[in-house]
Amino acid sequence: MRDDALRIGGRSLSSRFFIGTGLFPNPFVQKEAIKASGAEVLTFAIRRINLDAVEDDSILQHIEDDAFQYLPNTSGASTAEEAVRIARLARASGLSDWIKVEISADAKTLLPDPIETLRATEMLVKEGFTVLPYISDDPVICRRLEEAGAAAIMPGAAPIGTGLGILNPYNLGLIVEEAGVPVIVDAGLGTASDVTKAMELGVDGVLMNTPVAKAKDPVMMAAAMKHAIEAGRLAYLSGRIARKKYASASSGLEQFILK
Amino acid sequence: MGNTHSVKLKVNGVMQSLQAGTVQDVIAHFGLTGKPVIVEADGVILTPEQWADTTVSSGMVIELVHFVGGG
Numbered sequence: 001m002r003d004d005a006l007r008i009g010g011r012s013l014s015s016r017f018f019i020g021t022g023l024f025p026n027p028f029v030q031k032e033a034i035k036a037s038g039a040e041v042l043t044f045a046i047r048r049i050n051l052d053a054v055e056d057d058s059i060l061q062h063i064e065d066d067a068f069q070y071l072p073n074t075s076g077a078s079t080a081e082e083a084v085r086i087a088r089l090a091r092a093s094g095l096s097d098w099i100k101v102e103i104s105a106d107a108k109t110l111l112p113d114p115i116e117t118l119r120a121t122e123m124l125v126k127e128g129f130t131v132l133p134y135i136s137d138d139p140v141i142c143r144r145l146e147e148a149g150a151a152a153i154m155p156g157a158a159p160i161g162t163g164l165g166i167l168n169p170y171n172l173g174l175i176v177e178e179a180g181v182p183v184i185v186d187a188g189l190g191t192a193s194d195v196t197k198a199m200e201l202g203v204d205g206v207l208m209n210t211p212v213a214k215a216k217d218p219v220m221m222a223a224a225m226k227h228a229i230e231a232g233r234l235a236y237l238s239g240r241i242a243r244k245k246y247a248s249a250s251s252g253l254e255q256f257i258l259k
Numbered sequence: 260m261g262n263t264h265s266v267k268l269k270v271n272g273v274m275q276s277l278q279a280g281t282v283q284d285v286i287a288h289f290g291l292t293g294k295p296v297i298v299e300a301d302g303v304i305l306t307p308e309q310w311a312d313t314t315v316s317s318g319m320v321i322e323l324v325h326f327v328g329g330g
Contacts, residue, residue, distance in 0.1 A: 020328070020329060020330025021328040021329060021330075022327075022328035022329045022330050023328065023330075024328065030328075043329055043330055044326040044327065044328065044329050045326070045327050045328065045329025046297075046324050046325070046326060046327070047324060047325070047327045048271040048272070048322065048323065048324050049271065049289075049291065049296065049323045049324060049325050051270065051271055051273070051289050051323070054289055054290045054291055054294070059325075059326050059327055059328050060295050060325075060326055061295075070326075072326060072329075073329055073330070075329055075330075088304055089297050089299060089304060089322075089324055090297075090326075092297045092304045092305075092306065093295065093297055093326065095326075160330070187330075207330070208330075209329075209330030210330065
């Protein structure tokens with residue numbers, strides 16, 4: 001097959017799976033799930049160290065392979081300024097200048113605040129970050145984020161952790177049609193068919209955490225999602241048939257024996 | 260540890276009394292030497308090279324953060 005690498009911020013990725021590192025039952029299962037996913041991009045959050053229990057390991061102690069691209073997020077931020085502060089702390093790790101801008105408007109829906117997300121994206125692009133904002137599936141705000149210099153845009157399929165799948169395929173399709181940067185569906189997917197559907201819409205990749213980490217068998221689900229991404233991508237590139245109202249036979253009847 | 264003295268610092272939101280001269284001493288006090296720690300002192304992010312040169316004094320606000328699992 002032709003070279004079908006995904007390019008973001010000067011980096012070429014052969015996997016279109018971005019995997020989150022929260023909620024796994026334990027570090028061993030997480031490590032195996034990451035391996036089964038084939039993902040090259042791993043997301044993290046930034047939090048205070050619990051000074052009463054410093055032996056609670058940093059997540060990084062369980063992830064050895066430095067071939068990964070780290071994508072820290074700004075979760076917990078509710079303003080652009082808070083997100084910028086978290087982004088600077090993340091970059092100070094020396095591990096990555098990629099940042100997923102995640103600014104939630106409220107705890108019930110965790111829906112992204114579009115105004116603050118746009119402001120944070122503008123500020124972080126100026127500071128030289130590779131900015132991947134998590135945003136609602138609204139084509140207009142996605143365009144504005146691209147104009148602000150986002151390296152990719154990451155519209156949600158449904159609210160974080162809901163597993164509801166793609167609530168608005170029309171919007172996602174429109175975002176893909178108009179975008180000049182990669183589109184990564186981030187949040188809300190539940191199972192492999194959701195993922196395939198997203199990829200068939202032409203999105204460039206998916207970011208998932210909960211549907212893998214909280215599956216009964218996270219390692220097997222990671223493999224399922226990997227195949228779903230590949231199937232959906234190949235179907236998108238192949239060009240599906242048009243929908244027809246009535247049947248059309250696979251073999252014509254011109255040479256039928258009883259004619 | 261070089262010149263340490265008794266200081267009261269707000270570390271990760273909690274007032275702490277400890278013996279420390281520099282940020283490096285604070286890191287050591289909490290058993291974090293050699294661990295992947297990111298330090299912010301009075302709103303300024305410090306590189307690991309700056310830890311031993313940054314003196315601490317009472318009233319400073321220090322944040323010790325790291326990467327955790329997240330999506």
